[in-house]
Amino acid sequence: MSDAVKKLYRSRKNRMLAGVCAGLADYMGVDATIIRLLAVVSLLISVGTSAFVYLVFWLIIPEEPEMSAGTVVDVDVKKEE
Numbered sequence: 001m002s003d004a005v006k007k008l009y010r011s012r013k014n015r016m017l018a019g020v021c022a023g024l025a026d027y028m029g030v031d032a033t034i035i036r037l038l039a040v041v042s043l044l045i046s047v048g049t050s051a052f053v054y055l056v057f058w059l060i061i062p063e064e065p066e067m068s069a070g071t072v073v074d075v076d077v078k079k080e081e
Contacts, residue, residue, distance in 0.1 A: 007027075008024070008027045009026075009027075009061065009062055009063060009064035009065070010022075010061050010062070010063045012064045012066070013064075018054075020058055021036045022035075023061060023064070
């Protein structure tokens, strides 16, 4: 079992504008295209309110940390018994 805490970050590798939709998709485990489509539909329906929410998310959600050459990545490896 892994006790790792899932954290929400704006994506660095799969961004279109600021990485908010890709970051939310990574966090929820869905395709980023689905989140982007929902964001566009929400923008059209809400008459701009969701654009304000996107900007707030852009300011609040931290950007994904950069991976440097010496960075150790925590990988959950299952041991076969």
